[in-house]
Amino acid sequence: xxxxxxxxxxxxxxxxxxxxxxxxxxxxxxxxxxxxxxxxxxxxxxxxxxxxxxxxxxxxxxxxxxxxxxxxxxxxxxxxxxxxxxxxxxxxxxxxxxxxxxxxxxxxxxxxxxxxxxxxxxxxxxxxxxxxxxxxxxxxxxxxxxxxxxxxxxxxxxxxxxxxxxxxxxxxxxxxxxxxxxxxxxxxxxxxxxxxxxxxxxxxxxxxxxxxxxxxxxxxxxxxxxxxxxxxxxxxxxxxxxxxxxxxxxxxxxxxxxxxxxxxxxxxxxxxxxxxxxxxxxxxxxxxxxxxxxxxxxxxxxxxxxxxxxxxxxxxxxxxxxxxxxxxxxxxxxxxxxxx
Numbered sequence: 001x002x003x004x005x006x007x008x009x010x011x012x013x014x015x016x017x018x019x020x021x022x023x024x025x026x027x028x029x030x031x032x033x034x035x036x037x038x039x040x041x042x043x044x045x046x047x048x049x050x051x052x053x054x055x056x057x058x059x060x061x062x063x064x065x066x067x068x069x070x071x072x073x074x075x076x077x078x079x080x081x082x083x084x085x086x087x088x089x090x091x092x093x094x095x096x097x098x099x100x101x102x103x104x105x106x107x108x109x110x111x112x113x114x115x116x117x118x119x120x121x122x123x124x125x126x127x128x129x130x131x132x133x134x135x136x137x138x139x140x141x142x143x144x145x146x147x148x149x150x151x152x153x154x155x156x157x158x159x160x161x162x163x164x165x166x167x168x169x170x171x172x173x174x175x176x177x178x179x180x181x182x183x184x185x186x187x188x189x190x191x192x193x194x195x196x197x198x199x200x201x202x203x204x205x206x207x208x209x210x211x212x213x214x215x216x217x218x219x220x221x222x223x224x225x226x227x228x229x230x231x232x233x234x235x236x237x238x239x240x241x242x243x244x245x246x247x248x249x250x251x252x253x254x255x256x257x258x259x260x261x262x263x264x265x266x267x268x269x270x271x272x273x274x275x276x277x278x279x280x281x282x283x284x285x286x287x288x289x290x291x292x293x294x295x296x297x298x299x300x301x302x303x304x305x306x307x308x309x310x311x312x313x314x315x316x317x318x319x320x321x322x323x324x325x326x327x328x329x330x331x332x333x334x335x336x337x338x339x340x
Contacts, residue, residue: 055304075298086301090272094280099255101191110202137200145264148193179275188276190266198251209243249320259284283309
């Protein structure tokens with residue numbers, strides 16, 4: 001049992017004591033950090049408040065449900081009243097289709113590239129490959145748009161579209177997605193270029209998550225006779241699954257908000273069609289293409305489209321958080337149940 005010797009602890013050396021202006025360093029740093037964090041919420045609140053305020057007259061004129069479900073968009077030219085028809089469903093449909101198509105193409109590629117860099121690539125190639133993939137994220141979207149429009153689409157995508165049209169159009173249900181005529185600028189073209197754009201985002205996060213898989217789990221799988229394929233699919237991918245879901249949702253959010261490249265490649269039509277080869281439009285693309293020459297009433301309608309895009313993006317991010325949390329919780333509970 002410890003006894004009290006009556007000795008007082010030695011005081012800190014005078015050189016380590018806070019004196020003068022240095023004693024205010026910690027409170028000042030906390031104040032700066034709090035201000036920086038709070039400014040994000042203030043800016044976000046201002047964005048939501050001002051855009052929603054400007055869009056309210058459009059929602060009142062068109063009707064909130066009708067604005068998001070109608071596909072009739074006929075811009076008016078009045079400065080004092082609303083004279084057109086504003087239904088944003090065509091643009092919402094184009095945004096969702098091109099984004100989901102991009103994720104469907106980019107996700108398998110990102111997983112394969114991550115596995116190759118982490119597990120299969122020679123050491124002298126790992127770092128250059130990782131830098132090359134991440135370099136794709138630094139290319140401006142307008143460059144992607146020009147490259148896709150002038151080279152990638154006519155050289156590679158259009159032949160694939162024609163092949164899919166000839167092969168799958170006769171199929172009763174699936175053929176509706178690949179029905180002709182085939183246009184170079186379409187949902188399919190925009191989705192393929194978007195897949196290239198979001199590939200580095202998904203790959204970078206997936207590769208880092210896979211690198212964090214505990215080494216003992218991998219060694220244990222090899223010790224039980226598992227092959228490389230079984231280790232990658234049943235250990236690495238399964239353990240990294242919550243992180244892969246988070247990376248996918250981040251890529252989806254980037255695809256939903258992409259503007260210039262999609263505006264150049266999606267077709268620019270104010271209608272929509274079930275076929276992936278239809279030339280439609282997206283929410284961000286339509287705003288970019290028409291905002292400069294729009295009349296005052298149409299400007300308010302475009303702001304309302306922006307509010308809708310913001311709502312969709314927020315919903316995607318919230319669902320991503322919930323999904324990652326739920327998957328991680330289920331995985332943790334399953335590990336506890338397997339414990340003897």
